[in-house]
Amino acid sequence: MTCLIGEAMTESIRELRGGNMDIDLVPKQSLQWERESCPWNTAEGNSAHKCAVKDTSICRYFRGIKPVDTVLCAYPNSS
Numbered sequence: 001m002t003c004l005i006g007e008a009m010t011e012s013i014r015e016l017r018g019g020n021m022d023i024d025l026v027p028k029q030s031l032q033w034e035r036e037s038c039p040w041n042t043a044e045g046n047s048a049h050k051c052a053v054k055d056t057s058i059c060r061y062f063r064g065i066k067p068v069d070t071v072l073c074a075y076p077n078s079s
């Protein structure tokens with residue numbers, strides 16, 4: 001049996017640039033976890049915007065990921 005907590009305390013993390021990411025917060029019924037909404041899609045009432053589209057683009061407001069799956073978003077708050 002593997003202890004993941006013990007591994008996390010002793011592992012060293014590499015930072016490797018150039019990842020070809022595919023990340024979005026578009027609602028999807030088949031996903032088994034909760035997701036928050038993209039504020040840009042919410043403001044426009046659509047699902048047009050994605051954080052990173054593999055082989056294509058990265059959203060102008062995307063600022064990366066906080067472990068393990070939190071999107072860092074700089075979309076300006078309209079309020």
Ligand code: SF4
Pocket residue numbers: 025037038039040041049050051052059060061062063071072073074075
């Ligand atoms: S970075 Fe922000 S604004 Fe851009 S697609 Fe992701 S959640 Fe939406």
